[in-house]
Every structure is written in structure tokens, then in C-alpha cells.
Amino acid sequence: MNAVAAFFKNHAVADLLAWQHQLEAAEHFGLSIAETEAIILDNGLLPARYQRNRQTISQAGQRELFRSQVAVIGCGGLGCYIVEELARLGVGRIVVIDPDTFEEHNLNRQLFSSPWQMGEIKVSAAVRRVADINPAVTVVAHQDALSRENGVELLSGSRVAVDALDSIGVRLQLADVCTLLEIPLVHGAIAGWFGQVTTRFPGEETLSNMYGSDKSAKGVESSLGNPSFTPALVASLEVAEVCKLLLGQGRSLRGRQLMIDLLSMDFCELVL
């Protein structure tokens, strides 16, 4: 490992290590890209791809993100954007859970869907996309529906769970799983021009207060549908919450809920 670290130190410009040298080291020393990324970050260096993160996230913060595992539950409108942003941010391990395959009605908003890949398993598309945009990131894909029964096993090891579900009943089960695992849950939901985001800590009643206990309830998205921009916005807000939780920075939406109305361009905060 010292030889690899020495290679990186020799090739770094200031503390930045170019992708070309990271790839060269992986091939020369027989390491995965993820292994080289760990060595770079552990030696106080920064892969050059993150240089524009820098005024926002320190080198130590970037290392912390790489050492983190985050679970994204749902890989549709919200989930694809969330996975994309977590991977570009540099979160090292992303667990993605979704039972579905892409269909034509997903094409208006779901980032990993393509008319040339109809029928593709959504979580497989997530693996393919992340391998393409940031090969240092590991995606653990589960083509499965989350439930109270399998949730603890699927989410085990994740520091934060991100809600990208389209089912109120499954959301309530996810909240229970997060309480059992004692991890925070970043909640997002969308319908038409409208969205909401909040962060729930284990045991808090945030989701049950919002949704009641009717597990079969459907939101207004069943009549309003979802356009392209609402999931992109709400997903980004959720990723910002995740980033703060992982880095222990800023002020989260714990105890507050952001209500978004893009038709009136009105953002309001509820104190929960």
C-alpha cells in the first residue's frame, strides 16, 4: 500500500490527483477504482473530480462521504436523481432498492430511463449509470420491495435512508425500519407541481402525523401525475439534507417540513 500511496503523492498536483493517474494506479497495482479512491483520500489527497466540491466540502469531508453508505428506497422519479447526485457528490456506497422495470410512462422524468432500454430493471440501470459517471462508487442493488420484514437486512450499515418511494404504506414501514436501525430518514414526496421534504429522526412521529395510519392511502399524484422538474428539485433538496447529515454540518429539516408549490412558486415551512 505504501508503494501506491507514494505513486499518488508523486503524481499529485498540489493535493489533486488526476483521474488518469488514478486509473493508471488501479491497473498497475491491480486495485479497484474504489480501493484507489480510499488510498487517495486516506493520504490527504483529493481526486481531481471533486475539486469543485471543495469550497463546500473539505478534504476530510470528502473522505467522510466516501466512507459512508446511504440507502435510497425507490429508483423512480426521485430515486434516479438522488442516486445520480449522491454518486457525483462522492458517497462511497449507495444501496438502491426497487422492484420495478422501466416502462414508457417513466420516460418524462426518470433519469435512468431510455426508450432504447424499456423493460430494464431500474436498480440495474442505477448500477450501469454510476459505473459510468463515478466508478469509485459502489452501488448495492436490490430488485426487491422494501418491507418491515426485509428492511433491517437491506438497510443495515447505511447511515441515512432516503425516501424515494411512491407508496404511503411502504413509507410508513420504512419509517419503522429506520427507528429499529436508529438512522435518520430523509423524506420527500411529489405530486404534479407540488412537493414536500422533511428529515425524520428515529422514533419521531413525522410520517405518521402526515399520513395517518391508512396504509392504502393514495396521494393526489394519482390524479396529478408528475412532470420532469418536480422530482429533480425535491431529489436535490433530499440530497442536500443527506450531505449535511453525513458531514454533521448545517441545520437539517428535523422538526420542520418544507412545502413546495411550483405553480405559485411558493415555498413554506411548517414547524412540526
Next chain:
Amino acid sequence: MNITVKLFASFRTGRFEIESRDYPPGTSVADVADSLKLPRHELGIMMINSRHVKLDRLLAEGDTLALFPLLGGG
């Protein structure tokens, strides 16, 4: 009694954002929702004076009732 009703998101369509309305004593949250033809299954967060309430909660003079639709999409 005078109640300030605030509607959010899709509930505003064809209705209003905020309105001061008169209701008889004994009016519940459900009565207000029904008077505005808000489908029960679409009701999400309901707050009186910024605190969560349920459908059967009775209103009092001067209350502000805020109604949000249920959003569940992803």
C-alpha cells in the same frame, strides 16, 4: 364564528389561497373540508394555529385552519 382558511398546492385550484370565512359554532375540520368540496381521501396535513389536528377537531372563533393535500408520489 370567524375562521381563516388557508389552502395549499392543488387545493387552491378553483378555490383560493387564504380566505376569512364564517362558520356556525360546532364546526369541525371535516365540515370545513366538505364545505369546500375537498375530497376526504385527498386530505393530508391539517393544522389549526400551526398544530396538527384530525378531521373531527372542532374549530374556535379566530382559528386559522391550514389544509394540505396528501402527496405520496416519488
